[in-house]
Amino acid sequence: MSCASLYAPELRARGFRMTSQRKAILHVLHHSGDHLSPAEIFERARREAPGLTYPTVYRTLEFLAKNGLAMPAHIVGKKQLAYQIAGESHHHLICRSCGSSLEVGLDALEPAIRQLEASSGYRFINSHVTLLGLCPKCQKTAG
Amino acid sequence: MSCASLYAPELRARGFRMTSQRKAILHVLHHSGDHLSPAEIFERARREAPGLTYPTVYRTLEFLAKNGLAMPAHIVGKKQLAYQIAGESHHHLICRSCGSSLEVGLDALEPAIRQLEASSGYRFINSHVTLLGLCPKCQKTAG
DNA sequence: TTCCTTATTGCAAATTTTTGCAATAAATTA
DNA sequence: TAATTTATTGCAAAAATTTGCAATAAGGAA
Numbered sequence: 001m002s003c004a005s006l007y008a009p010e011l012r013a014r015g016f017r018m019t020s021q022r023k024a025i026l027h028v029l030h031h032s033g034d035h036l037s038p039a040e041i042f043e044r045a046r047r048e049a050p051g052l053t054y055p056t057v058y059r060t061l062e063f064l065a066k067n068g069l070a071m072p073a074h075i076v077g078k079k080q081l082a083y084q085i086a087g088e089s090h091h092h093l094i095c096r097s098c099g100s101s102l103e104v105g106l107d108a109l110e111p112a113i114r115q116l117e118a119s120s121g122y123r124f125i126n127s128h129v130t131l132l133g134l135c136p137k138c139q140k141t142a143g
Numbered sequence: 144m145s146c147a148s149l150y151a152p153e154l155r156a157r158g159f160r161m162t163s164q165r166k167a168i169l170h171v172l173h174h175s176g177d178h179l180s181p182a183e184i185f186e187r188a189r190r191e192a193p194g195l196t197y198p199t200v201y202r203t204l205e206f207l208a209k210n211g212l213a214m215p216a217h218i219v220g221k222k223q224l225a226y227q228i229a230g231e232s233h234h235h236l237i238c239r240s241c242g243s244s245l246e247v248g249l250d251a252l253e254p255a256i257r258q259l260e261a262s263s264g265y266r267f268i269n270s271h272v273t274l275l276g277l278c279p280k281c282q283k284t285a286g
Numbered sequence: 287t288t289c290c291t292t293a294t295t296g297c298a299a300a301t302t303t304t305t306g307c308a309a310t311a312a313a314t315t316a
Numbered sequence: 317t318a319a320t321t322t323a324t325t326g327c328a329a330a331a332a333t334t335t336g337c338a339a340t341a342a343g344g345a346a
Contacts, residue, residue, distance in 0.1 A: 123276050181333085
């Protein structure tokens, strides 16, 4: 039983379908856990879903993002938009100079987010905070 | 005196140059204040810098982002990456269903960010928090 | 001011991403 | 199980973004 079946009920409940292409892409994202570029996702998912095409990869990734199953992340310095499975909330520190990134569970942010939900009326299923700055190493170099 | 001269010293101090193309693009971002797509930026900046080309726009935007003068933002649902001048810290609430966004000054986050600077060693020049969720209207529709 | 160094640009081509539409296949119903 | 509906895919072409490299021009030095 594929890990993608975890997600199928959620999709069906909204009138969407679980296809072999979506299964393959979810499988790749789920097991990698990491940020992957569309090209990497295409290469890996193709093994499980032969005949998979690029347009499908792009459309699926945007679909998953809109439905909260994947998180897109634009890393300054990398040209491609990367995607990651939307598991527990996680947050990124990215160095704007060297591009190195650090993933943190930012518990400190949660109370602030809850408070904002209350005041704005928005409901946040996934919070994904990207903080851009300078890592310790680049603080020396770049001043 | 153009608003871009504000930024010139900072660039020169790092060994970069203030060109007419960068001036034009900074001018556009500075006075719009809003998120703009590369195409919008190209159209507007071209008026001040005739001969401006697309590759220059893309390269300049990435350059400004790397140097903390502009902030990129990927809005789920929009294909193009948008850029905004990096003024005071601001944060976005984006509805993952209809794409509507709300810009907020999220003072509540600041203490958490300062704390993270201390623990990680990263220094955040710009914090740019994008929260993805459902706006009140879409909470009814999308369940 | 003129010269010099090299960061930056424009051009043309390559690559990546998006789009329109007919063909396919997932899920529901009979 | 077979038929039906329509969400989803693949294909081909369009559009957006990136890259390599020679030409240009910003800023410092003479």
